Amino acid sequence: MISSLVLVVEDDEDIASLLERYLARAGYRTTKASTGLAALAQVLRLQPDLILLDIGLPDIDGFDVLTKVRANSAVPVIFLSAMDDSMDKLLGLKLGADDYVTKPFNPQEVVARVGAVLKRTKGVAATEVIRHDEIEVQLDSHIAAVSTEKGRVELPLTATEFRLLVCLLRSPYKTFERTSLLDACLPESDALDRTIDTHIANLRRKLAERGQEGYITTVRGIGYRFARSTGA
Incomplete structure (x- = not known):
């Protein structure tokens, strides 16, 4: 959507x-x-x-x-x-x-x-849902989940990780600079650009723990892209 x-x-x-x-x-x-x-x-x-x-x-x-x-x-x-x-x-x-x-x-x-x-x-629906492959985000209820063979499993994301995932899912395959991700996910923070690296690492780990390995590719010298890669 x-x-x-x-x-x-x-x-x-x-x-x-x-x-x-x-x-x-x-x-x-x-x-x-x-x-x-x-x-x-x-x-x-x-x-x-x-x-x-x-x-x-x-x-x-x-x-x-x-x-x-x-x-x-x-x-x-x-x-x-x-x-x-x-x-x-x-x-x-x-x-x-x-x-x-x-x-x-x-x-x-x-x-x-x-x-x-x-x-x-x-007449916008009360719940806006973003999907990419087996990953799904429900914006108003603040729920992120993945579909597995055993059914739908929620991702235990922090607020920042959730915003980060939403930002990436909205534009899959687009390369985001660290500063743009920081502005989108932590607009009032004085955190350094590299803070995003920690949140990305945690988000990758939580996706991988639920069978979604390889998402979020590092674009050297620039930032990140939401795309599956075994070398991410």
Whole structure:
């Protein structure tokens, strides 16, 4: 199952990066734009599943962006605004926004609202499952398991190992740099890049203990790829 793509439209790079990290940690794909015109181009090119849209953009404001989006698309939109004004909220909803979040916000709340809006507008299943060969991950229940001849066996993963497995499973055969895996799995940590090596080693061991040897290939000098190899 392909995860939902969220377009983050925000001219503050720190805020945009923070939202991307939390969304990625929750299992969403992300892309971003820092201007209204760039956002409109992304909507046409990528057709995102949801837009997080800042109102105060440097070229055209979020209200104008939403108006132009709604001329051709029903994609869900959540406004992000520094203005806690009931008239602005009313205007946003009248123009077709699905929700409105006031800054400063808790990024976990934003992620929760993204999930709620997607579920409400698209009928997203309560449980998203990612599978690759005999390996399966259930995102909302935070369960990872493998299928064996004796049946389904759960993997006793830590939270970081679970996020790491989800990240790798979403893009099998893609080579991930250590820094990108660290951002996806430990976004608030000050850990060094090589910390990922320890988590990878533990994840490999737990997969191998349940008959899934050889997954997660080391790409020398770069990072890791989720692909079966006897020399991993």
